[in-house]
Amino acid sequence: MFGKLRRLNQNLSRTALEESERLPSNERRRFLRNGLFTAGSAMVGGALAGLSPRLGAAEVGYPPAIPPWTRSLGAGVVTDPYGVPSPFEKDVIRRTVPWLTAEQTSSISFSPLQHLKGIITPNGLFFERHHAGRPEVDPQQHRLMIHGLVDRPIILSMEDLQRFPSVSQINFIECPANGGMDWRGAQLNSLQFLHGMVSCAEWTGVRLSTLLQEVGIKPEGKWLLAEGADGAAMTRSIPMEKALDDVIVAYAQNGEALRREQGYPVRLVVPGWEGNTHVKWLRRLEVGDKPWMQREETSKYTDLMPDGTAHGFTWVMEAKSVITSPCPEMPLRGSGICQIEGIAWSGRGKVRAVDVSVDGGRNWTQAQLTEPVMSKSLTRFSLAWQWDGNPALLQSRVIDETGYVQPTLAQLKEARGTNSIYHKNAIQTWQVTPDGSVNNVQL
């Protein structure tokens, strides 16, 4: 059996080498480097690169041929003790914009929204934002200290923390800089890079109110400082009203322990508020009577207005939506019925409705919302559109449960100028050209 497999591999490798002859040298190197030395990856390489009808047709077998995976045994259980996506999905990864930041430890990676379905972001694709890299925290040594204006300052191990009653809720986290590169013009021709600093997960942990009740807040305790254990020792001040409302000290994400890049073993989840407040690798909560005015709430995460003053403590992420298909990475595949799909969210509550325009905002049609529709969570919408092959300008516009209507970019720039960096929740315009390609444009 192994001999047979090996012969198959050798055949494929020869085929692959022959195929690669036709390629330019740099493409050939990449093609061969991508590991065309097993049956599986040979097919992956061929199919993904779209290189070879011969390779694909010969080995895969469209009807009436029976494909090889029907005539052989597949991999056994625990071949991957922790499952990973099909190699055919290898393009579905977080990516970064190298020119955005000085280096990669205080930087951002973007979630591939163009490939995602539903509202839950897979843990391995959740966008990343670190200020001093991703620390490797030992959960046995990690402690959460709660002190300040409290009756009973305590130190909790991760085991202690999990003894408290737990809650689970589905919330998005969005970096307030999401889309910030496009204040001054249309720069990035990509859904992933323009909007991929938002992700959504089911978070499980202890209500912060439970912990604060456990330590006993003194009457003058009006603010909370949250601090991380990373090299940035990230800190933010949070008013007690929010802390006692819906904040979670979370140790799980979509059913498993937090990913390291999401704050393993414990982080804050502050529903609806800007991502920076969701302090990761949480090690300390201090109750005080005033805000601390830390670097991340003075120098950063304050929004500069055209008159030179700045707005601070702009915590809530306002209602926003974007069409995820079609988009620059997912062009239209011919005229006819096209499903326009996208995501909408609001830091102030539930999405009430989403409207879609195909003529740059002159006329609108209400889209369908896909259940579940939850507060401070991503919500999916869709609308069937008969595309006649003519140029079009696609937009989506969300209305949240407070009645707030997502603004146009022109409205937002009129009020805020182009230097506020954060909180750009304007309507996105995708230009559809007759060949079906889709581009980021501004009106």
Add this chain to the structure above:
Amino acid sequence: MFSFDKSSRALTGLGCGVLMATLAVFAHAEPAGHYGYGKPATENQIAGWDIDVRPDGMGLPEGSGSVDEGMSVFEAQCTSCHGAFGEGMGRFPKLAGGDGSLAQDRPEKTVGSFWPYASTLWDYIHRAMPFFAPQSLTDDEVYALTAYVLNLNYIVDSDFIANKETLPQVNMPNKDGFTWEDPRPLVSNERCMQDCRGEVEITDSAVGKNLTPSTTGPLDKGLTE
């Protein structure tokens, strides 16, 4: 459940016991220490981790530093990223300059032109700088660096000594430049459905700008501005 929950079986049993015992009174506010999990934090333990500093000076430790001392520490620890005079190197942050630029087309937000509180400077240097070796500086070195960076911005004279008394009194140029209550929503869009605007015109397009890394294939690391 998780790997760090080594004694999960014992804990689950204990947790259930506590839960059942408290169900009857669950609706009421509980006194501090109701669950009793964890350990009391001692003063010594809190002192080790409680590093935050506020504008009113709360949290500033004993110690002091001069502008001159700060220059020496800065040259040894900071210039490779921030430049000899805080002007920034490459894409690393500029610490000084930019005065009066906040309402201009290309504002320069530095400690001098933008930061509202001197306390933030002490706190941030102490907790997170130098970038490659955070929390490696002594309190006196942090005081000295704070004095030096303030002096680079012409906010204090060269004979300034930073300590827990002087820092809260430093008058930062942009301290009144902030609104600390969120005024949003700043704009109000109307939910018009038909004939909402006239002809639309594309004013800008990302096509051809060559700023977008590849979104297929291996990670695109080579693209530069």
